Amino acid sequence: GNSVTQMEGPVTLSEEAFLTINCTYTATGYPSLFWYVQYPGEGLQLLLKATKADDKGSNKGFEATYRKETTSFHLEKGSVQVSDSAVYFCAPKWQGGSEKLVFGKGTKLTVNP
Amino acid sequence: DGGITQSPKYLFRKEGQNVTLSCEQNLNHDAMYWYRQDPGQGLRLIYYSQIVNDFQKGDIAEGYSVSREKKESFPLTVTSAQKNPTAFYLCASSIPEGSAFFGQGTRLTVV
Numbered sequence: 620g621n622s623v624t625q626m627e628g629p630v631t632l633s634e635e636a637f638l639t640i641n642c643t644y645t646a647t648g649y650p651s652l653f654w655y656v657q658y659p660g661e662g663l664q665l666l667l668k669a670t671k672a673d674d675k676g677s678n679k680g681f682e683a684t685y686r687k688e689t690t691s692f693h694l695e696k697g698s699v700q701v702s703d704s705a706v707y708f709c710a711p712k713w714q715g716g717s718e719k720l721v722f723g724k725g726t727k728l729t730v731n732p
Numbered sequence: 733d734g735g736i737t738q739s740p741k742y743l744f745r746k747e748g749q750n751v752t753l754s755c756e757q758n759l760n761h762d763a764m765y766w767y768r769q770d771p772g773q774g775l776r777l778i779y780y781s782q783i784v785n786d787f788q789k790g791d792i793a794e795g796y797s798v799s800r801e802k803k804e805s806f807p808l809t810v811t812s813a814q815k816n817p818t819a820f821y822l823c824a825s826s827i828p829e830g831s832a833f834f835g836q837g838t839r840l841t842v843v
Binding site: 653655660661662664665668670708710712723724727 | 822837
């Protein structure tokens with residue numbers, strides 16, 4: 620079945636460090652790809668998305684590129700801030716069939732001043 | 733403003749009681765979902781519904797029940813058969829090829 624594998628955390632970085640969180644999915648069809656962010660005690664919010672191969676999603680300094688050849692959608696940010704501390708979820712969405720939303724296990728990021 | 737609303741924010745349940753968590757959306761989305769999140773864990777799908785009067789079990793449906801009588805509403809009942817219900821519950825809705833919108837969550841605690 621469809622699945623997603625996300626880099627496990629926790630990840631701890633200093634402010635202004637470079638961030639990468641890896642995400643790969645099973646190659647069944649061509650899903651739309653999403654990254655969500657969850658701040659403490661809240662629901663998830665959409666961070667960015669890409670709907671076809673080679674698309675780059677970006678928001679708030681975060682970027683991720685849809686890589687069909689490696690079935691990946693890694694999240695990156697060149698210079699993290701303390702306010703980026705949160706849990707990040709990768710979520711491919713396959714169309715047709717059950718429309719079931721599948722999430723990675725989440726990666727907790729802590730950014731220290 | 734369009735959005736998805738969960739209530740209550742905090743809920744306490746006694747042993748053996750059934751409790752119902754509310755989820756309402758005014759986004760006109762067909763699909764709605766319920767997830768459970770345990771501390772430090774990811775999201776596990778309980779139930780989902782793609783259309784009114786229809787719903788499917790997710791990965792951990794045992795001890796839970798849902799209904800979808802209206803497009804806007806997808807309440808979740810945590811029954812006494814759920815042996816470990818203390819968790820953070822998240823409701824979401826979406827459209828095909830679109831992102832999911834989440835409520836703010838309900839934190840359920842067994843006392």
